[in-house]
Amino acid sequence: MTDLIIAPSILAADFSRLRDEVCAIDQAGCDWVHLDVMDGHFVPNISFGPAVVEAIRPHTNKILDVHLMIAPCDPYLDAFAEAGADIITVHAEAGPHLHRSLMAIKALGKKAGVSLNPGTPAHAIAEVLDLIDLVLVMTVNPGFGGQSFIASQVGKIAQIKTMIGDRDIVLEVDGGITPQTAPSVAKAGANALVAGSSVFKGGTPDDPSHYQATMNAIRTAATN
Numbered sequence: 001m002t003d004l005i006i007a008p009s010i011l012a013a014d015f016s017r018l019r020d021e022v023c024a025i026d027q028a029g030c031d032w033v034h035l036d037v038m039d040g041h042f043v044p045n046i047s048f049g050p051a052v053v054e055a056i057r058p059h060t061n062k063i064l065d066v067h068l069m070i071a072p073c074d075p076y077l078d079a080f081a082e083a084g085a086d087i088i089t090v091h092a093e094a095g096p097h098l099h100r101s102l103m104a105i106k107a108l109g110k111k112a113g114v115s116l117n118p119g120t121p122a123h124a125i126a127e128v129l130d131l132i133d134l135v136l137v138m139t140v141n142p143g144f145g146g147q148s149f150i151a152s153q154v155g156k157i158a159q160i161k162t163m164i165g166d167r168d169i170v171l172e173v174d175g176g177i178t179p180q181t182a183p184s185v186a187k188a189g190a191n192a193l194v195a196g197s198s199v200f201k202g203g204t205p206d207d208p209s210h211y212q213a214t215m216n217a218i219r220t221a222a223t224n
């Protein structure tokens with residue numbers, strides 16, 4: 001995959017108008033829709049579960065990119081698959097059985113991703129590289145939107161890009177992505193960018209052109 005993927009995170013959307021928000025980012029030309037699932041245990045915040053993924057599914061044909069910040073994750077994988085997730089990403093730190101979780105996602109017929117917290121080294125994915133479809137590098141500590149980008153992760157992105165080699169694996173980056181931070185991660189090899197606050201802030205679903213402008217600004221900054 002060579003084109004840059006922009007995946008707005010609906011964590012920063014107006015939850016009281018979620019259907020309108022999803023339609024607005026779809027219309028504004030997002031590539032994927034990023035869904036942050038938080039359990040108040042693996043991360044210190046609670047967001048939503050499979051029922052919200054299921055509710056969103058009929059309103060967009062875009063890829064639903066589900067980022068599970070939950071532990072344990074295995075008991076819930078089938079629920080997210082059934083809800084309509086296309087990609088299911090689990091954290092390497094969420095439990096001792098990463099390989100088993102990834103096999104379970106593949107068995108459900110979904111794309112499987114692994115996410116790494118800022119404190120986790122690149123080599124945590126070494127033994128599962130031949131299993132996965134996506135690596136999600138966190139450039140904030142997971143749990144909240146609107147945090148500042150941790151620049152020290154750029155070196156890790158470059159390391160993972162090298163580890164991926166010619167495998168067909170998406171290298172996604174999540175946290176604090178703006179037109180200012182996007183160039184460094186794209187240069188390091190990221191080809192999918194999650195953006196929450198920078199897309200949704202200052203906009204409403206009544207005016208998708210605002211979302212279009214913010215996504216275009218990130219894309220332009222990252223690809224020039």
Ligand SMILES: O=C(CO)[C@@H](O)[C@H](O)COP(=O)(O)O
Pocket residue numbers: 009011012034036067069140141142143144145146147174175176177194195196197198
């Ligand atoms: O997974 C997470 C946070 O844990 C992200 O997907 C955030 O939702 C991104 O938000 P911004 O940093 O872009 O505001």
Ligand SMILES: [Fe+2]
Pocket residue numbers: 009034035036067174194
């Ligand atoms: Fe996320």
